[in-house]
Amino acid sequence: AQSVTQPDIHITVSEGASLELRCNYSYGATPYLFWYVQSPGQGLQLLLKYFSGDTLVQGIKGFEAEFKRSQSSFNLRKPSVHWSDAAEYFCAVGEKGYGGSQGNLIFGKGTKLSVKP
Amino acid sequence: EPEVTQTPSHQVTQMGQEVILRCVPISNHLYFYWYRQILGQKVEFLVSFYNNEISEKSEIFDDQFSVERPDGSNFTLKIRSTKLEDSAMYFCAFRDRRNAIQYFGAGTRLSVL
Numbered sequence: 001a002q003s004v005t006q007p008d009i010h011i012t013v014s015e016g017a018s019l020e021l022r023c024n025y026s027y028g029a030t031p032y033l034f035w036y037v038q039s040p041g042q043g044l045q046l047l048l049k050y051f052s053g054d055t056l057v058q059g060i061k062g063f064e065a066e067f068k069r070s071q072s073s074f075n076l077r078k079p080s081v082h083w084s085d086a087a088e089y090f091c092a093v094g095e096k097g098y099g100g101s102q103g104n105l106i107f108g109k110g111t112k113l114s115v116k117p
Numbered sequence: 118e119p120e121v122t123q124t125p126s127h128q129v130t131q132m133g134q135e136v137i138l139r140c141v142p143i144s145n146h147l148y149f150y151w152y153r154q155i156l157g158q159k160v161e162f163l164v165s166f167y168n169n170e171i172s173e174k175s176e177i178f179d180d181q182f183s184v185e186r187p188d189g190s191n192f193t194l195k196i197r198s199t200k201l202e203d204s205a206m207y208f209c210a211f212r213d214r215r216n217a218i219q220y221f222g223a224g225t226r227l228s229v230l
């Protein structure tokens with residue numbers, strides 16, 4: 001069965017420092033990959049996605065992610081974290097057949113990001 | 118980003134009661150989803166709804182759950198007889214027909230006492 005692993009439950013970084021959130025997935029074919037962010041009391045907002053093509057994708061709020069097929073990873077990065085980035089981050093993969101008319105998302109357990117002033 | 122409105126934002130109910138959670142997408146879409154997130158756990162798929170019928174459902178989506186689009190706009194999730202373990206955040210999502218992105222609402226927090 002497909003799965004998504006986010007090995008870090010909670011990460012704390014200082015404001016202005018760089019950030020990398022890890023995500024590994026299990027899926028045989030080229031996956032549809034997503035990063036969502038959930039701020040307190042808010043819904044899931046899409047940060048970025050990877051479907052095909054350039055393996056380095058840019059998203060909103062200065063985030064980027066790199067798809068590495070050899071490592072089955074899709075890590076999220078930001079060069080300089082702002083206090084407003086404190087939130088929970090979820091990596092997700094489209095279920096097999098996602099590129100067609102249907103298909104649901106399989107989520108990781110999330111990584112909570114805290115930002116120190 | 119397209120907007121998805123979910124109501125209520127918080128629902129408190131007694132065990133055994135029926136609850137209906139509502140979702141209203143701004144645009145007219147064909148693909149709808151319900152997910153839930155038990156506190157401290159991952160977001161889990163419940164059911165997908167396509168062309169006015171269930172297209173896929175998870176093991177969680179048992180006979181206590183049902184979904185419908187009663188008036189062509191609202192998309193509802195009904196839990197017939199709530200259990201304590203139904204306490205969770207329930208997210209509605211829809212898929213943009215132009216691409217494969219799912220857009221989520223802010224969620225309804227269901228508390229079963």
